[in-house]
Amino acid sequence: MAALTPTVLPDVEAPASRTARPRRVRGWRGVVLALAGLYFVVPLLASFVFTVNDPVRGFTLDAYLEIFGAEGFVPSLLLSLGLAAATIVVVLVLTLPAMLAVRLTAPRLRPVMEVLCTLPLVVPPITFVAGIGTVLRWGPDHLAATPFYQTVIAVQDPAFPVVLVIAYVVLALPFVYRALDSGLGAMDVRTLVEAARNCGASWPHVLLRVVVPNLASGLASASFLTLALVLGEYTVARLLGFQPFSVWIVTISGSDAAMSVAVSIFSLLLTWLLLLVLSTAGTNRRSRS
Amino acid sequence: MTDISPMAPVRLPRRAGGRRLGAPGWAAALPLLIFVGLAFGVPAAALLGGAFTSEGSFTTANLTESLQGAYLTALLGSVKLSVLVAVTGAVLGTFLAQAVVTSRFRALREAVLTASGVLANFGGVPLAFAWIATLGNSGVLTRGLGLGDAGWSLYSFWGLALVYLYFSIPLMVLVMVPALDGLRPQWREAARGNGASAWQFWRYVGVPVLTPALLGGVVLLFGGAFAAYATAAAMVGTVVPLVTLQIADALTGNVLIGHENVALALSFDMIVVAGLVMAVYLPLQRRSARWLR
Secondary structure, eight states: THHHHHHHHHHHHTOOOOOOGGGGTTTHHHHHHHHHHHHHHHHHHHHHHHHHTTTTEOOOOOHHHHHHTTHHHHHHHHHHHHHHHHHHHHHHHHHHHHHHHHHHGGGGHHHHHHHHHHHHHHHHHHHHHHHHHHHHHOOOHHTTSTTTHHHHHHTOOOOHHHHHHHHHHHHHHHHHHHHHHHHHHTTTTHHHHHHHHHHHHHHHHHIIIIHHHHHHHHHHHHHHHHHHHHHHHHHHHHTTTOOOOOHHHHHHHTTTTHHHHHHHHHHHHHHHHHHHHHHHHHHHHHHHH | TTTTTHHHHHHHHHHHHHOGGGGGGGGGGGGHHHHHIIIHHHHHHHHEEEEEEEETTEEEEEHHHHTHHHHHHHHHHHHHHHHHHHHHHHHHHHHHHHHHOOOHHHHHHHHHEEEEEHHHHHHHHHHHHHHHHHEEEEEHHHHHTTTTTTTTSSSSSHHHHHHHHHHHHHHHHHHHHHHHHHHHHHHHHHHHHHTTHHHHHHHIIIIHHHHHHHHHHHHHHHHHHOOOHHHHHHHHSSSSSSHHHHHHHHTTOOOTTTTTTTHHHHHHOOOOOOOOHHHHHHHHHHHHHHHHO
């Protein structure tokens, strides 16, 4: 950081500043960057030290090695990944046709879509769970005599709680909407679809062979964002009483603090990796086109 | 190419006849509309219904109760924390964004933006644990610097604010970098040419142009801090009164018989607060978009 300040300074005194007025703010940038670096790096380093520094035995990597053998790690991670996969499929299958329709044939639906896809941002997840929980409790009381009863029970199957997929699809809508909207904005959907239709392609064919390949980076970014969301989601799962990955971390933190921090670092690295893949996928596409 | 001539006559009447492209029309959007209507609408209706009923009859008693005593303290605590985090995060994030934007090093800029993208998403439980390991009761820094004896506790209002800033500042950087990029150098040169000082440039040109983005950022940070539950739950339990913790407490049955719907009334209060704040954001976003294109 110290080396950074002097090299940056000429930029402050841009060619226009013959009066050399900004001299008194010299070096503020270095200070800001240094403080920010400290604030953001220290917790990461400290957590790493926390996981490898055993008060009794000194340096050890046990916390990381134990993760994979810990009770509940594999099932909870598998559950989270399964939920993520289901959420991604459902949200894309629902959103993509709707967004194509908005672009091609029903532009008047656009404000409706925008409101629908912003609502989950306005409504805090915990209030959403409060609503879902009420429905799930209310269901068995009032629907006992109807076939819906079985449905309400089935969506809460702890082995694969469909109700979580439903909730996550709603929570993922804003991110998916924005990712797909920018993806669709970057290509000439109307011309492509009209050309394909005029050449006799059926709608499924248009969707799978024309739109999807052109939208690959948008779809990828929507999927990654959804994946990150589902892997990190805690509120809904915890309050509905299921145990995917994020809830499991809290459960084990009581018995093994070092390991829970190690898992936290692990999940941060995972997010980091996902976003890195995402951003490189985006730039590759841009540079090719 | 040879295919086209036999096909064209077949396609033409179709195009002219039934507006073939428009055939799916609204239908393609229907599954999504129905899904959101059910998955979002039904819980919302249940929440509203529950918030305004007690033992089957319409009442505002739940709402009244949710605005009294410990519940009111929690709601105000959440609002206070969110305002603090939003304003501090906005100011610090803007300075950091400005430092990055005016820096000559592209690598620094890329690194900060990538890191911001990751850290802005670094919420929830892992964030709480990282900070507990750092500044918690047996955290590395707490022991290393002897902060425990100095009366430091992470499990407090200020501790939570410190932790929330960890994802709020990067979010603000992501909001402000495009806005600051939109400040054209010509404006600064014009101001200089007319004899304006740096202070006058920011006072009369920079800040007014940035105001929509700034306020939008404040609203985003407020919303993030207001809705955060996982971090607070994993960190402080119920030491700090927050509305999300109260709702979770009430939802998991930790409430007097006959008062179950208070959680729903509290949720309703939250939505009202968040909705009011977000209502400020949407028109602002449109205004700032005009400058940033």
